[in-house]
Amino acid sequence: xxxxxxxxxxxxxxxxxxxxxxxxxxxxxxxxxxxxxxxxxxxxxxxxxxxxxxxxxxxxxxxxxxxxxxxxxxxxxxxxxxxxxxxxxxxxxxxxxxxxxxxxxxxxxxxxxxxxxxxxxxxxxxxxxxxxxxxxxxxxxxxxxxxxxxxxxxxxxxxxxxxxxxxxxxxxxxxxxxxxxxxxxxxxxxxxxxxxxxxxxxxxxxxxxxxxxxxxxxxxxxxxxxxxxxxxxxxxxxxxxxxxxxxxxxxxxxxxxxxxxxxxxxxxxxxxxxxxxxxxxxxxxxxxxxxxxxxxxxxxxxxxxxxxxxxxxxxxxxxxxxxxxxxxxxxxxxxxxxxxxxxxxxxxxxxxxxxxxxxxxxxxxxxxxxxxxxxxxxxxxxxxxxxxxxxxxxxxxxxxxxxxxxxxxxxxxxxxxxxxxxxxxxxxxxxxxxxxxxxxxxxxxxxxxxxxxxxxxxxxxxxxxxxxxxxxxxxxxxxxxxxxxxxxxxxxxxxxxxxxxxxxxxxxxxxxxxxxxx
Amino acid sequence: xxxxxxxxxxxxxxxxxxxxxxxxxxxxxxxxxxxxxxxxxxxxxxxxxxxxxxxxxxxxxxxxxxxxxxxxxxxxxxxxxxxxxxxxxxxxxxxxxxxxxxxxxxxxxxxxxxxxxxxxxxxxxxxxxxxxxxxxxxxxxxxxxxxxxxxxxxxxxxxxxxxxxxxxxxxxxxxxxxxxxxxxxxxxxxxxxxxxxxxxxxxxxxxxxxxxxxxxxxxxxxxxxxxxxxxxxxxxxxxxxxxxxxxxxxxxxxxxxxxxxxxxxxxxxxxxxxxxxxxxxxxxxxxxxxxxxxxxxxxxxxxxxxxxxxxxxxxxxxxxxxxxxxxxxxxxxxxxxxxxxxxxxxxxxxxxxxxxxxxxxxxxxxxxxxxxxxxxxxxxxxxxxxxxxxxxxxxxxxxxxxxxxxxxxxxxxxxxxxxxxxxxxxxxxxxxxxxxxxxxxxxxxxxxxxxxxxxxxxxx
Numbered sequence: 001x002x003x004x005x006x007x008x009x010x011x012x013x014x015x016x017x018x019x020x021x022x023x024x025x026x027x028x029x030x031x032x033x034x035x036x037x038x039x040x041x042x043x044x045x046x047x048x049x050x051x052x053x054x055x056x057x058x059x060x061x062x063x064x065x066x067x068x069x070x071x072x073x074x075x076x077x078x079x080x081x082x083x084x085x086x087x088x089x090x091x092x093x094x095x096x097x098x099x100x101x102x103x104x105x106x107x108x109x110x111x112x113x114x115x116x117x118x119x120x121x122x123x124x125x126x127x128x129x130x131x132x133x134x135x136x137x138x139x140x141x142x143x144x145x146x147x148x149x150x151x152x153x154x155x156x157x158x159x160x161x162x163x164x165x166x167x168x169x170x171x172x173x174x175x176x177x178x179x180x181x182x183x184x185x186x187x188x189x190x191x192x193x194x195x196x197x198x199x200x201x202x203x204x205x206x207x208x209x210x211x212x213x214x215x216x217x218x219x220x221x222x223x224x225x226x227x228x229x230x231x232x233x234x235x236x237x238x239x240x241x242x243x244x245x246x247x248x249x250x251x252x253x254x255x256x257x258x259x260x261x262x263x264x265x266x267x268x269x270x271x272x273x274x275x276x277x278x279x280x281x282x283x284x285x286x287x288x289x290x291x292x293x294x295x296x297x298x299x300x301x302x303x304x305x306x307x308x309x310x311x312x313x314x315x316x317x318x319x320x321x322x323x324x325x326x327x328x329x330x331x332x333x334x335x336x337x338x339x340x341x342x343x344x345x346x347x348x349x350x351x352x353x354x355x356x357x358x359x360x361x362x363x364x365x366x367x368x369x370x371x372x373x374x375x376x377x378x379x380x381x382x383x384x385x386x387x388x389x390x391x392x393x394x395x396x397x398x399x400x401x402x403x404x405x406x407x408x409x410x411x412x413x414x415x416x417x418x419x420x421x422x423x424x425x426x427x428x429x430x431x432x433x434x435x436x437x438x439x440x441x442x443x444x445x446x447x448x449x450x451x452x453x454x455x456x457x458x459x460x461x462x463x464x465x466x467x468x469x470x471x472x473x474x475x476x477x478x479x480x481x482x483x484x485x486x487x488x489x490x491x492x493x494x495x496x497x498x499x500x501x502x503x504x505x506x507x508x509x510x511x512x513x514x515x516x517x518x
Numbered sequence: 519x520x521x522x523x524x525x526x527x528x529x530x531x532x533x534x535x536x537x538x539x540x541x542x543x544x545x546x547x548x549x550x551x552x553x554x555x556x557x558x559x560x561x562x563x564x565x566x567x568x569x570x571x572x573x574x575x576x577x578x579x580x581x582x583x584x585x586x587x588x589x590x591x592x593x594x595x596x597x598x599x600x601x602x603x604x605x606x607x608x609x610x611x612x613x614x615x616x617x618x619x620x621x622x623x624x625x626x627x628x629x630x631x632x633x634x635x636x637x638x639x640x641x642x643x644x645x646x647x648x649x650x651x652x653x654x655x656x657x658x659x660x661x662x663x664x665x666x667x668x669x670x671x672x673x674x675x676x677x678x679x680x681x682x683x684x685x686x687x688x689x690x691x692x693x694x695x696x697x698x699x700x701x702x703x704x705x706x707x708x709x710x711x712x713x714x715x716x717x718x719x720x721x722x723x724x725x726x727x728x729x730x731x732x733x734x735x736x737x738x739x740x741x742x743x744x745x746x747x748x749x750x751x752x753x754x755x756x757x758x759x760x761x762x763x764x765x766x767x768x769x770x771x772x773x774x775x776x777x778x779x780x781x782x783x784x785x786x787x788x789x790x791x792x793x794x795x796x797x798x799x800x801x802x803x804x805x806x807x808x809x810x811x812x813x814x815x816x817x818x819x820x821x822x823x824x825x826x827x828x829x830x831x832x833x834x835x836x837x838x839x840x841x842x843x844x845x846x847x848x849x850x851x852x853x854x855x856x857x858x859x860x861x862x863x864x865x866x867x868x869x870x871x872x873x874x875x876x877x878x879x880x881x882x883x884x885x886x887x888x889x890x891x892x893x894x895x896x897x898x899x900x901x902x903x904x905x906x907x908x909x910x911x912x913x914x915x916x917x918x919x920x921x922x923x924x925x926x927x928x929x930x931x932x933x934x935x936x937x938x939x940x941x942x943x944x945x946x947x948x949x950x951x952x953x954x955x956x957x958x959x960x961x962x963x964x965x966x967x968x969x970x971x972x973x974x975x976x977x978x
Contacts, residue, residue, distance in 0.1 A: 383796070383798070383811065385798045385799050385800045385807065385810075385811065386796055386797065386798055386799075387779075387782075387785040387786055387788070387789045387797040387798065387799045388789055388796075388797070389786065389789035389790040391790075391793070394793070396790040
């Protein structure tokens with residue numbers, strides 16, 4: 001491991017970050033909230049100083065980047081950037097006094113999770129609210145990728161970092177040069193964001209339009225309102241946000257080809273078709289269930305009642321889009337919907353959006369590959385001599401890619417199950433009262449949940465963070481937050497967010513001694 | 519015409535033979551000394567030994583003075599190189615054989631390397647096989663007159679209204695029956711169809727008809743709606759894959775398409791390239807494999823391996839298992855005696871199909887197309903008549919055609935460029951630029967050749 005080149009890049013990233021922090025400072029100045037000045041100014045100063053030191057000391061090593069440095073940088077940088085990004089929250093008088101909580105919140109931002117520890121979001125100053133949304137936007141298309149786009153200093157090392165940061169089993173470059181690809185992707189991302197801002201502005205004003213657009217396109221889900229998108233209570237806003245969440249879940253390479261190279265046919269490739277098909281089916285299914293529950297309220301135990309078919313479709317489609325894309329805005333308490341809907345939504349969260357998008361989860365293409373693989377196994381049982389190739393878009397999926405995908409899914413599942421076990425242990429009411437930490441029993445009572453719901457909470461919290469969705473089930477449901485999770489649980493969830501966002505491997509390499517061996 | 523044939527394989531050999539019979543001056547080039555020697559001994563052509571992709575060898579063959587260059591070596595790359603060099607050295611017209619469909623189908627590319635026409639043996643053979651598969655009851659097809667006229671081989675099915683009809687009553691009884699029946703094959707005997715002959719069920723007949731009439735004809739010869747629902751192809755060769763691809767794309771639904779390949783890697787490649795077909799790794803000579811995968815249920819079995827002996831074995835075994843319709847690919851004539859047994863199945867020879875296709879492309883006086891009909895050596899030929907030929911201006915009844923032949927149709931172009939295809943009768947006069955389509959039994963083939971290649975003499 002070439003530690004010096006590692007520090008050089010990390011320094012570079014911090015310098016870029018300190019520059020970007022000027023934006024929320026500007027927002028604070030514009031909105032006249034002077035109390036944020038010291039927090040932002042000192043954060044910028046600290047970040048800039050540390051970055052400059054890293055950078056200047058190791059300037060000459062910048063181009064010595066191999067695959068392992070690239071992977072390590074991508075893994076380490078999110079953790080580090082989140083730390084420096086947490087400083088404004090921690091330092092501001094109206095912010096988050098606990099450093100771990102501030103770190104959780106920022107990590108949730110940079111990994112586009114949208115899980116919050118804030119019981120009341122609206123008390124934050126405008127500058128902090130803006131910074132909160134901006135961290136998601138930066139994390140969405142990848143902070144490293146942004147640095148590649150704006151500072152093409154890294155030479156061939158950039159290619160490795162691009163591979164490490166873009167989600168999905170196979171990585172396609174738009175152009176022969178990675179810096180140009182990064183620039184195009186970020187340009188497109190910016191274009192979509194501006195488009196959404198323009199569409200939302202007339203309905204909810206510029207500040208909310210910008211902050212919500214930033215967290216829509218990144219499929220992050222931080223809102224400036226406690227009630228999230230439901231606060232606006234506007235079908236128009238719901239519709240716009242739904243469309244842009246779905247757009248953000250589709251491979252940006254496809255978007256680029258569609259918009260700038262007019263390749264209309266290839267836009268609806270196998271993955272995209274499957275994504276749209278599953279999304280629409282789920283929307284209709286949940287609409288039907290909710291309509292049924294509304295029609296026969298006496299027979300059901302579910303308190304959520306919506307007026308009429310239109311209302312049912314509105315909440316169903318929004319919730320499907322927000323959970324499938326891993327965005328995490330809410331307009332309805334889906335945790336109190338019939339169980340069939342909750343399970344379906346949990347499955348959608350796991351699958352997530354398409355490869356090459358800003359979403360979390362295991363990605364549609366991996367799920368498709370798994371399905372095709374399983375179908376082939378069944379077919380081979382019946383016809384042992386058959387030779388069947390796995391195809392996607394008419395092309396053969398190579399054997400190595402298949403085994404990589406299966407390996408990833410197995411690892412993902414293992415990680416998920418272990419984390420649920422660990423999380424349920426940490427949040428166990430009995431254990432917590434002994435350890436003297438915050439009492440989730442008390443918390444559950446406040447939130448109206450049953451005492452033995454802690455397993456659902458553990459499941460929900462693990463799922464929602466590993467898939468970078470945000471709101472989960474039980475104690476961390478759509479109307480709840482992560483404030484009452486014990487400290488150990490928060491540390492675990494922070495790690496899960498990072499693992500989910502970087503598709504496990506880029507994080508795990510950091511912990512392997514093999515990586516650090518000379 | 520001065521013609522240079524590059525490549526002395528089976529196709530090159532047959533081309534040289536046919537064209538030399540038409541009094542063209544042929545030079546043939548090949549790097550294999552045995553082949554060159556064989557040609558030198560048997561044909562009246564100039565044979566040159568050497569690498570055709572070398573300008574020195576091509577100059578030696580006087581390629582610059584050639585009216586036509588035909589590049590038919592085994593390798594696409596060599597053929598393209600020859601085309602480029604021949605164009606550079608001044609050859610007038612170039613025809614190349616290309617197996618890669620991406621190369622052969624691209625007109626712009628063709629211009630780039632200077633060829634006027636390309637012939638793809640895989641495509642033309644696959645097209646022929648495809649037509650056979652989709653027309654139940656048919657066992658042979660070849661095209662004449664620029665594809666406007668087809669010679670179909672059909673089996674008269676048991677329930678056909680044609681069963682028991684005397685030929686001269688045919689037009690009276692079925693006024694909607696299109697085409698002209700030219701030959702009847704029965705019990706291994708083949709004869710030209712004459713007015714007094716009768717038709718019986720299970721006869722194999724050859725009939726000439728315009729392309730669009732096939733639908734109307736099928737009602738008569740094969741009225742029951744037999745469907746080809748399951749097709750099995752043995753051999754994921756280039757031809758096998760091309761046929762499979764065409765069957766997949768055809769809207770007429772073949773419900774089950776199976777490709778059997780004995781080589782694992784080739785089977786995997788086939789599975790990648792095909793979308794709906796079921797690819798099996800195994801061999802049809804393995805009886806348990808055949809029964810387990812229900813291969814004997816096939817409505818049509820095609821053996822398209824590159825080895826003739828293997829195709830023969832496959833076909834015989836599968837036929838024994840009860841598959842009624844079998845088609846084999848055969849490149850050489852070594853197994854003709856076996857195929858000559860009646861009702862063995864259909865034989866497609868890609869080389870012959872290629873030769874016929876190349877002749878069609880050349881189309882300048884003399885023979886335009888030749889099709890082997892059945893396995894007993896009968897042929898259908900299309901001749902273009904020029905002023906200098908003896909037949910020009912004569913009535914058909916005056917031609918003294920041999921007993922075992924029949925003029926099926928004439929394609930005539932009038933002054934305005936309109937094309938007319940009609941059935942010839944005794945009074946019909948043959949004019950210059952006519953295309954005459956003739957069907958001949960083996961005994962008459964060489965006689966026909968003489969009649970149509972005879973020059974107009976001074977003493978006439």
